Amino acid sequence: MKTKIFLGCIMAASLITVSCSDLLQENPQGKLTPEGYFSTQEELDMSVYSLYSKVNYSQTRTNPQYPQWQGDDITTNPGSNKQAAAEIDRFAPVNSNKGVKDCWSDHYAIIKAANFIIQNASKTPTDAASLNQAIGQAKFWRAYAYFTLVRLFGDIPLTLTNENDDFTMKPSSVEQVYEQIVADLTSDECEGLPASYKNAPAFLNGVNVYVTKQAVEATRAAVYMAMAGWPLGKGTAYYKKAADEAKKVIEGERNGIYDIRMDENFYDVYAMSNNYNKETILGINYSPNVDWVQDSQLTSCDQFESLGGWGDAWGEIRFWQKFPEGPRKDATYDPQILKPNKDGNGYELHNWYDKSEDGWVIPECHPMFSVFSVNWEPSTKTNIDAPYDYTLPASQNMCNGHRHRLIRYAEVKLWYAEAAARAGESDLSLAKQCLKDVRKRGMVGDTYGTKEKTYEDDGKWQVINGVNIDAMNASQLAEAALEGHGWEVAGYWVAMVTRRADQFRMKLLQKTFEERQGNPEIEIVPGVKVKEGVEVSGSWNDKMVYMPYPDTDSAKNPNL
Template identity: 25%
Template sequence: MKKIIYILLAGCFLTTACEKELDIENPNEPIVEAFWQNANDATAGVNAIYSTLHRGSISRWMPFYHIIRSDVGRSTSPATDIVNNMDQFLVTDYNYGNAYGIWNDNYVGIFRANQVIANVPSIEMDEELRQRLMGEALFFRAFFYYQLVSLWGNVPLMLKPSTPNDQPGTSSQEEVWAQIEADLIAAAEGLPAVYPDAEDLGRVTKGAAKALLAKAYMQQQDYTAALSPLEWLVEGEGSGIYELTSNYRDNFLIFTENNVESVFEWQFSENPTEFTDNDIETPNHNYGTSIAQFFGPSGIGWSDGEAHRWVVREFLNETTTEGERDPRLEATFLYDSTDVRGPEFTMIYGQTFAQRYGLENNRVWFRKFQNDHWKDGEGYRSPNNWRYIRYADVLLMYAEALNQTGSTGEAYQHVDRVRQRAGLALLSDVMPGLSEADFLEQLKHERLLELSGEGHRWNDLARWGDLGPELADRDPGFLTFDVGKDELLPIPAQEIDINPNLEQNRAWR
């Protein structure tokens, strides 16, 4: 099912200095300089970057921060640290482990990318392959910084392989965004639009670099700059590569991974060398993700993260042209009426909702990460890929960029493609002639229904300037949201304690 086998490289990746350096050479220990000898080494180094996506803080807790902190998600977990830090904006520990893990693991990825960027140019190898591998490394360095700047804002920029004594200073958000842009522009130059060999399925492409570049521009509200990469994807070469799947739910099933709608997809799989009964203890590398276990419905998973009921009601405000319910609702959530006939027909991992939870339970769980379509339980090794950027997202971004640059009339057609796949009436028919402001409000609704539970909602709200206590009407967690502070997380205190060049985010000092 998955085509890339990932290989890990060891090294010093933390942004902080080690307390003491013991300078004793081990003649039997391989050194980094001796590794980078040929094309196989270069490819292995790039594969190590991909493996960063399997790390628990990235594959589990990072989605939590983007989804549960937003107004579509909540936590009723008995683990109060999850509730306080990810749902209620009650951060008291600047070294909170799950947040600190995201920080560290993104810098693991950056270290691995920097190793490739520093060493591959000097290897004698096929030039086309070199440019591709460099493009992959540049893409991921930008991707990891995209996560860091989205969550923490002002973070250290590290553009060379780190050493134990490094003490990098704080870089401004503007500097970090500029580096992300530069890396993605360079990455797009070296990456292929498609990979001809099946063994390369899942590797990042030119389209992935351009889509992430558009996201970076849009988060800075530079909609004019975002138009160029989006035009390539929608009206240029990318228009012949990507398309919407006919069945919306195909984007979340293990049987239809890496399909025509996938622009950037995280590859997960079950490790065939793992044989364990408890699904937790194993000496072997985990190629899967535990997000399904932690988002899984009560009695199936830990149910540490779930959805708000108000989002369900948003789906019910409009029917299809056939008078039926929006089919995306069933694909997005598990709740008492995932089956339109109600709790006695809605199946939750082999039992009806009524059997598991009764007839009066109003809880709602995200379905897109789950594996209920092929098994009756969850675990810590979900092989279900995360479709991080879908073509539907690209179309809606393009519509937003066009609208925000004075071309609202041209924006309609791209929203209509997304609505038409869902069976809804064309927006150009039911809401023609919207003003720029009204079109944006409608687009917020379209992105909510199309992308709920996929990790984009927090950045959407931040970009639109919609984060604030006014969201408390639909998400009580925002009652404690402090404007000017809670948009960003505090830099981990341990990093600042041992690195005098780091500065705490102003509102958290």
């Protein structure tokens, strides 16, 4: 109930999307405006609710996340109504692509709402703690929005004032944008955010809804890692900064300062029955049945269209094949796919690559993600509050209250392991332990290596030339942690650092383009070969990793 009340307050604030160059070209009627506002604590609170409504809206649906389809974990239907996703999957989005446009406008709406608070909140007659908390939330989410945009668009307009530029603003360089991101995240207001809150709406359902100190530190670790890699290439010094920030979170948990912990079982990581968990360091709260624009609309997006779902994201075959066996893989994809039988009186389980005399049993013929899936009771269409079970019918409801896990503690441990190794730290014992902590929950065995198919063992994939974690050198540890993070967030496109983001930082997206372009048949089991459906063509250039500026802005602003 408290969550519903909070989101109801959010909806009372305006829900708008704007272009970056159209920041003041609106009819202010019914919306928050600086004149005469911030005269009470209630009005300050409402400005923060309005900010959070923009944050929520940026992830309610798949459109703004389509740029993550460049990653080698996700592909999509080459037909149907998935062309916006397929364009990005083939590294060829046009400037009218709805994913490009929504990503741009939704994140600039966050920036606008944050700027409104940062510029005007000091007028409020309130105590310093309340004021700093509001401005800290605003600076954090502004940094978050710019961090998202700069990794997807490159040079972008950097607006901090909401002043009307009449579509003349020039893009700032990637480095300038990162400088602002760091300035926001290291500001006194962000530094002063607490480790925990006590009262609603900052604290609900046993977890922190508002940004905490540990969330800021974890985000700084992610930002410094991004700056260490491509395109800025700041290298060792920034990996050291990232390791230091991640270590603060780890030590805070170990010392009992931060109330965070990893879930024991991976099947609980995304479960609705574990929605308000202590592994999530930074989350976005949603509540079902308040209003569809404030619910998470991702319930059925992983379920294939042939099964009644949306089918936006399919598991890319090569990534699935290399994914280490174990609880993490079984909770990331449906190990088998439940399909109604021909007479309509029950269900049958099939491998996604099973064939019949009529062709593929599952028409999509791809691994099916389950990270957003929940079960339901088909007769009542009521979602079941339990870890997802692939042997039971999957819900086809559009919305639920799934709390989006932007940063999880397991990710911070992997970031520390990789950053410490790349920073050249002499003592990697904690880094190796972090990798083992995450691996223990998700995988079988304790050896990393190259996964190859050995026909001497019935065509199964096995690790060869493996190395035990304790025996790893720094380079091996860094690569194992990087790879492990890819498995950890596979298919979870709402994460702050997705598989696509990792590949972008390490300049690996070209490899994915070339693999998709070659598109060889892949043998799944002896005698069964499959290939991807999205056709990729053209010659590579580094600009292909970036989205085009949306036509809504580029048509008006000659600098775009």
